[in-house]
Amino acid sequence: MPGELITIEWKNNALVLLDQTLLPNQIVYEEFRTAEGVWDAIRVMKVRGAPAIGVAAAYGLYLGIKEASEDSYEQFYQELKKVSEHLGTSRPTAVNLFWALERMERTAEQNKQLPIHQLKNILLEEAILIHKEDEEINRKIGEHALSLFKNGMGILTHCNAGALATTKYGTATAPMYLAHEKGWDIKVYTDETRPRMQGSMLTALELQAAGIDVTVITDNMAAVVMSQGKVDAVIVGTDRVAANGDVCNKIGTLGVSILARNYGIPFYVAAPTPTIDMKAATGDDIPIEEREPSEVINRFGQFTAPETIKVYNPSFDVTPNEYVTAIITEKGIVRAPYKENLKKLFKTE
Numbered sequence: 001m002p003g004e005l006i007t008i009e010w011k012n013n014a015l016v017l018l019d020q021t022l023l024p025n026q027i028v029y030e031e032f033r034t035a036e037g038v039w040d041a042i043r044v045m046k047v048r049g050a051p052a053i054g055v056a057a058a059y060g061l062y063l064g065i066k067e068a069s070e071d072s073y074e075q076f077y078q079e080l081k082k083v084s085e086h087l088g089t090s091r092p093t094a095v096n097l098f099w100a101l102e103r104m105e106r107t108a109e110q111n112k113q114l115p116i117h118q119l120k121n122i123l124l125e126e127a128i129l130i131h132k133e134d135e136e137i138n139r140k141i142g143e144h145a146l147s148l149f150k151n152g153m154g155i156l157t158h159c160n161a162g163a164l165a166t167t168k169y170g171t172a173t174a175p176m177y178l179a180h181e182k183g184w185d186i187k188v189y190t191d192e193t194r195p196r197m198q199g200s201m202l203t204a205l206e207l208q209a210a211g212i213d214v215t216v217i218t219d220n221m222a223a224v225v226m227s228q229g230k231v232d233a234v235i236v237g238t239d240r241v242a243a244n245g246d247v248c249n250k251i252g253t254l255g256v257s258i259l260a261r262n263y264g265i266p267f268y269v270a271a272p273t274p275t276i277d278m279k280a281a282t283g284d285d286i287p288i289e290e291r292e293p294s295e296v297i298n299r300f301g302q303f304t305a306p307e308t309i310k311v312y313n314p315s316f317d318v319t320p321n322e323y324v325t326a327i328i329t330e331k332g333i334v335r336a337p338y339k340e341n342l343k344k345l346f347k348t349e
């Protein structure tokens with residue numbers, strides 16, 4: 001991504017977020033000094049995308065406990081749990097949120113013998129580490145994914161699993177950035193991704209700014225672009241992968257996977273291991289966020305349907321594992337049978 005757009009930064013003891021609700025029209029950075037502020041930023045999607053949500057939540061938890069009572073560990077931990085539970089209510093689907101919060105809670109438990117003021121510093125260090133690790137994970141995903149790509153390929157993606165959804169490189173976009181670094185000629189199609197339009201407002205912005213050949217299509221054009229032979233591979237990100245390889249991602253991903261199957265196009269999923277939820281046996285165990293009707297019927301200040309119409313607005317869907325050609329993690333490429341192979345991936349830790 002262009003150097004000047006930084007998704008998340010820890011600066012002057014505050015969390016600085018690029019307000020993604022204003023892109024691509026305005027570049028505005030906002031500073032957050034409270035857990036409540038971070039909760040709201042996640043909820044209204046100033047920061048969004050599974051890995052970025054996790055990183056923001058980790059900093060949010062630190063912000064929520066940095067003034068907490070230092071009288072006893074028990075009291076401190078109770079306050080930490082309260083803030084953590086609250087942050088966990090901001091968005092339900094991306095498991096990275098819960099993964100990051102649990103990691104912060106575990107860090108507190110493991111260091112409970114320390115004076116609380118020191119423990120607070122350790123929690124900040126842990127949030128910084130979660131942030132830093134994300135960048136390394138994405139680079140590795142990019143390297144593995146690149147082994148599946150070739151110079152001259154057409155690639156379709158959905159939503160934004162880019163640098164704006166992470167700290168750097170993105171997940172689904174990581175191989176695109178690496179291919180570009182190598183001087184490969186790739187052509188990316190990005191679905192607009194109704195209703196929030198992360199594909200046109202975010203993916204198109206960041207890939208264009210990086211000098212990558214990117215074309216925006218509306219969601220209902222994916223079939224025709226595939227039928228015209230313009231797409232050699234699909235790659236998307238994910239908010240949660242179940243233990244059997246079912247993949248939850250932005251609404252519309254399921255349709256794209258079915259199209260890819262129809263046209264014999266590989267359908268790849270870029271998934272950092274923190275996004276794999278071995279506690280969810282199948283996609284049925286993944287909570288699907290439903291968002292406000294206004295996202296569907298009121299765009300840019302105007303109604304696009306009768307104001308009182310019934311609206312169904314699930315924000316994510318689940319692609320069954322049989323449509324997934326491979327799941328690309330920072331530890332390597334996982335193929336079917338997913339139940340067995342995902343288990344092996346975690347055993348090698």
Ligand SMILES: CSC[C@@H](O)[C@@H](O)C(=O)COP(=O)(O)O
Binds near residue numbers: 050160236237238
């Ligand atoms: C690397 S981001 C992976 C997913 O979080 C991404 O594909 C996605 O669905 C984002 O949804 P969003 O609702 O914008 O947070």
